[in-house]
Amino acid sequence: MKLTNAQLAYVPMSETAYYILLSLIEPRHGYGIMQHVEALTNGRLRLGPGTLYGSLSRMERDGLIDVVAEEERRKIYQINEVGMRVLQMELSRLKELYTNGAVALGVQL
Amino acid sequence: MKKERNTLIRWFCWWGWDPDKVEAWLEAMAAEGWRLVKADRLLLRFHFRRDEPKKVRICTDYPGNVTPEYRTLFEDAGWELVGEGMGWYIWRTEYSGAERPEIFNGVDELIERSQRLLLLFVTVLLGQLPFWILNANRRLIEFTTTASKVFLVFYVVLILVIVFAAVATSSQIVRLKARKR
Incomplete structure (x- = not known):
């Protein structure tokens, strides 16, 4: 499976895109994503609905997530294989950043 | 007894490339106790109702073609649609803390x-x-x-x-x- 340029352009990823994809490992609707991200970050990151709507539309268009159900004007999204690949690429990038930083600062890994 | 005025209609001229001004003006009106009920006439005319002075955030969006999900998502997140026209949407939400709510993160x-x-x-x-x-x-x-x-x-x-x-x-x-x- 070869990723398109549009899909590869997701790495490096914005913090919001990262947490949206992470939330969609479970099927969720938009507001469910907001609540999940807020809980994961202990209230630090509150996704704005405009940002979320734009990101979800773009990720669906670029084939990173799928609409798995639709109920009462709410789409339920879930990450697909492409999205998982992109997420893993970002994770290894973050791992490199973290490891180099930790070594340089003498933080225990 | 003098009857206090309960509704107000005001015109406000604003441009799509500089919507911060109309947002700030509507927020100032809310702080003075005028609740925005709706906006019409090319989103230049605003209808208000007497209310308690409130901390309100007003955000304008120009999202392009939207699906029905667009409105649901904002409403689930606690935003109320107060005006819509020519592709523009005006959203309103009340808040209490120091952090000003935003529809966009960046x-x-x-x-x-x-x-x-x-x-x-x-x-x-x-x-x-x-x-x-x-x-x-x-x-x-x-x-x-x-x-x-x-x-x-x-x-x-x-x-x-x-x-x-x-x-x-x-x-x-x-x-x-x-x-x-």
Whole structure:
């Protein structure tokens, strides 16, 4: 499976895109994503609905997530294989950043 | 006994490349106890009702083509739609803490909002091209009747306004991009 340029352009990823994809490992609707991200970050990151709507539309268009159900004007999204690949690429990038930083600062890994 | 005024209608002129002004004005009205009920007439006329003074955040969006999910998502997140027209949406939410609610998390979304607006202006201008090419060999002297003169003046003014709007929107995009760095 070869990723398109549009899909590869997701790495490096914005913090919001990262947490949206992470939330969609479970099927969720938009507001469910907001609540999940807020809980994961202990209230630090509150996704704005405009940002979320734009990101979800773009990720669906670029084939990173799928609409798995639709109920009462709410789409339920879930990450697909492409999205998982992109997420893993970002994770290894973050791992490199973290490891180099930790070594340089003498933080225990 | 003097009856206190309960409703208010105000006009406010604002432009798509600078919506911060209308947001700030509506928030100031809410702080003075005027609750925005709806906006109409090209989103230039605002209807208010007497209310407690409240801390309110007003956000404007120009999202392009939207699915029904767009409204649901905002409403689930606690935003109320107070005006809609020409592709613009005006959203309202109340808050209490120090953190001002936003519909966007970053500057990128503001840039995209302005880019969609710029695309509209550029499309309208490009749409005039065939008309200009077809009329390229006409002289201005041919506009002799009053009706054709009036049309010409209106048309030229309209085009100049759209060119100005495109330039203003572009410079707004440049300013926003500078804010990113």
